[in-house]
Amino acid sequence: MQDYKWLNEYCLNRFGSAAALEAHLPTPATSKKLKAISADRYLSTMALRVFRAGLKHSLVDAKWPAFEEVFFHFDPEKVVLMGADHLERLMQDTRIIRHLGKLKSVPRNAQMILDIEQTHGSFGNFIADWPVNDIVGLWRYLAKHGNQMGGLSAPRFLRMVGKDTFIPTWDVVAALNAQNIVDKVPTSQRDQAIVQDAFNQWHEQSGRPLCQLSTMLAYTVNH
Structure with missing residues (x-):
């Protein structure tokens, strides 16, 4: 997989400046909030x-x-x-x-x-x-103990309330596929763990929250 330096440089080239890139990235809520x-x-x-x-x-x-x-x-x-x-x-x-x-x-x-x-x-x-280094575990908890919270519902709910999470949208999955991390939507516990590990590595390299890394990764997919 590509490291964070590549991801950052790709996005900087796409948006033209760090300020322009930051304007397109979400900010997670604090623990206090x-x-x-x-x-x-x-x-x-x-x-x-x-x-x-x-x-x-x-x-x-x-x-x-x-x-x-x-x-x-x-x-x-x-x-x-x-x-x-x-x-x-x-x-x-x-x-x-x-x-x-x-x-x-x-x-x-x-x-x-x-x-x-x-x-x-x-x-x-x-x-x-x-x-957040096991956010997929929270997805599974909500899907198991809640109702109609499977698929993308748990991560989208978490994003809506401000909890830091990545979301395996089609663009994100396409980007993960391009980097040979997973070859399909990560629905199994094994594939989710693989994707979580990749995001954890990018987080350790950059200090960025998962929601920003997820958004940046989506921007690497050409439309």
């Missing part, structure tokens, strides 16, 4: 990610105020009590996106958040304290 996010905001963002999957984001976002209303502003203690009858009634509410599987995911993910709070004090603590 992640810990300050309330459980209801984490649940709202998780639900937003679930409903955005496969749909036009602007369509989902336009309906989100109604989602906030029908899900009690995503208070996990209230949402977790929503039974099948309640969800069936929501299927008649034209203000929201009526997808039963995704609607069911909200109380299930509320339960995950409450379970985690029992052992970590807060969901924010859990997210903030997870080591």
Whole structure:
């Protein structure tokens, strides 16, 4: 695989200057900020990610105020009590996106958040304290213990709340393929570990967060 020096030089050549490159890179939230996010905001963002999957984001976002209303502003203690009858009634509410599987995911993910709070004090603590050098482990945890959080949903959710992570988008996977790191989307635990190791090496060489390295890597793919 190419080292960080190559990656940096490629991106500098593409954007023309360090300042131009920096303007296109995301910045992760601090641990303090992640810990300050309330459980209801984490649940709202998780639900937003679930409903955005496969749909036009602007369509989902336009309906989100109604989602906030029908899900009690995503208070996990209230949402977790929503039974099948309640969800069936929501299927008649034209203000929201009526997808039963995704609607069911909200109380299930509320339960995950409450379970985690029992052992970590807060969901924010859990997210903030997870080591980024094993961020794929957090993806797997959310996919296993949450609902509809597989595939790109976990890393995209983490990016949305500000947790440092890389995202295996098509461009990133194409770049990893070009460097012979993996030859397909890293869905297996083995392939995810290989990709994590590559990002850890670039991080050690550069000091940059994973989200910036992921974005820079995507820029190496020609369109």
